[in-house]
Amino acid sequence: MRIGARPSRRSASNGSSSCATAARRRSSDAGATTLSGLHRRRLRTSHAPRARQVGGAAACRVRARCARRRRPGLRRCRRLLLRRRRTRRRSRADGRLHEPQGAARRRHRIGGLLVHQPRGPCRAGDRPGALLGRARHAGRQAAQRWPGDGHRVARAARGPALVGLGEPYGWTVSGIYANFACRHMHEHGTTSEQLAWVKVAASMHAQHNPHALLRKVFTVEDVLNSPMVADPLHRLDCCVITDGGGALVVTRPEIARSLRRPMVAVRGFGETVRTGEAGDFDMLRTGAAISGRDAFESAGLTPRDVKYASIYDNFTIMVILQLEDLGFCARGEGGRFVADGGLVSGVGRLPWNTDGGGLCNNHPQNRGGMTKVIEAMRQLRGEAHAAVQVPNCDIAMATGPGMVFGIGHSHATLLMERTS
Template sequence: MSIKGKAYVMGAYEHPTRDAPDKTTAQLHAESAKGALEDAGLSFDDVDAYFCAGDAPGFGAMSMVDYMGLRNVRHTDTTETGGSSYLVHLNHACQAIAAGKVNVALITLAGRPRNGGGRPGGPGGGGGKPGALSDGAPEAGFENIYGGSTHNTYGMCAMRHMYEYGTTSEQLAWIKVAASHHAQWNEHAFLKNVVTVEDVVNSRMIADPLHLLDCCVVTDGGGAVIVTSPEVARSLNRPKVKVLGAAEAPKMPLGGQELDLTYCGAVWTGPPTFAEAGVTHADIKYASIYDSFTITVLMTLEDLGFCKKGEGGRFVADGNLISGVGKLPFNTDGGGLCNNHPTNRGGITKIIETVRQLRGEAHPKVQVPNCDIALAHGTGGSLGVRHAAATVIMEREA
């Protein structure tokens, strides 16, 4: 069953906080949910499906359904795929709506890594101590003993891409530059200062060849989206954002047997999403690309097919991702690189800014003219190694 045209994103809300010492994670989830429901013109009592991932506290969906007083929920989904979870949830919500199981789905994300929550980038399982055995993920006992971290893994991807294709640090830096040009107009962005290529490559090294400014910010915060049936969407006095296509896929090294650091799961999620949506790359006016690191964006753009493999460096250079300047405006809220990256994932913000662009509600300085079709993509886990990808294409309904 295709989900094309079977569901609509009718509410979207990004929590304005980036530092929440006085709020719990549950509060951030609930406040984000309230904001998205008000944006859609709905109430908590209208929600009959709830979606969350590992950032939800307690027993996840059970705890949050109780905390938010969701009396009419009859469908829950706690699929956990890291930063791509929320695009996966959007796909699953559309599937449930298309099957006639639910009418109003709520998806939430929230985290407090700046105030006691887990910070992104640290080793898992064995507590981060080299040599420690792990009762967590099975691969941790083989990898964490060497002090592995998220930063190291992405650094290896960047280094291999440079070796294979001649990609440069200056080309990667253009991704941060583009994000900063957009973030300057976002009053809630964690980093608002515009940076140059020189600023990026001269910032301190974190995991060779990735510099500090190649890495995402660490913030508290949250967000939520509301997905509805066409019938509910028609009853609401809000711009209608229709989901055209979606796909998800994991990419695993299979114990090292299939380890290739130069591509990501977007090679599998891109083609079926475009096919289901019935659009081409030339139709995409805006792209929200998960940007945990600059290399994440570059590899994703290649693997989604916006440029040939190995040509990502040239594609992103010279401001080609800047709204009003380049050929493919991306992350016009500033993205994870400058705006917001709560908990250790920020995938829901990719949906939220895509919805803003399609509604014509992005900041006037970054709003893409005639933005009728847009793409959002999430990456969860470790790029190029062990991760899950999810892609969604949406359209503004006239």
């Protein structure tokens, strides 16, 4: 505004027009200084130094370029969302609805239950057919409640072809053997105290083994008072998990004689492979019923001829089941056979796992067969600890399964004898 000039009404109300024009020009030159607070914050996070140097439309162009650079990430997100929507539409068209795999797995794994026992413990008078009927009913219920678990629930609910006892709910090893123990207790009156005697015998032998993991002698009360893992199995009913290894040398008789040590020869053997049989199987009959029978037939021996037995012992119930299947006692009598020290060397009817076995000595992650053969050879050679050495031991057995009983497993039995 020039000095002495007459101001207009507009200049009086808003200041002079020349002052307003100059202010707008200065604002345009300042650029980012006239932007709102929100725009300033955005510019600070994306190309802020350059945005402060330019003003007005130039700043808008900078923001547009930044948005275009971020656009590929947004496009990928949109593609993923569209893909998920298409999957859900197809799922609804097929009569099922997908859900995240982790969520389905968490729902099905709760408790580690087995489908053949969905309503609680076995009822009196239950037959395998009745158990399977309840299993199929539970499978169909699971398929209706959790239809997004894909093939596992759908296959388990088809009907007669039940794909394993644990398919709809998932399974755990301890849960499987706990159900076998429940069934044995229901059918034959076996007690937890009788199961505990298996652990007691193993601990009485392991105290003499300097390499055993557990050298403490346990009592029946110790086993029963240990924490429950899967009813009715307590923690001390379960084997230890350790590192370990072993090796055997098999050679010709003439070479073995030159070693000037007691010779051990293979007298007989048997083996079998057993599947889960689509869930329709006898849960109290292990593969030892076949491998043991074949081994005794090939050797021309009977269970009474065996002076020492190495029997796989991942759980106490598994020892009882194999003793019955191998013929050392009648079916259903395994609990009474092991009670009161029936497996203790020098005391019981059948010296068993004198190194402490898998329950106390070692159990290298499901590989306990090698140590069973090694301890049997020590007994035949007279090289076991003096406190557990079986007198005049001339026939010994080593036996055990592979994989998981109830899901599908193999079983082998080996009979050995000491020769001159």
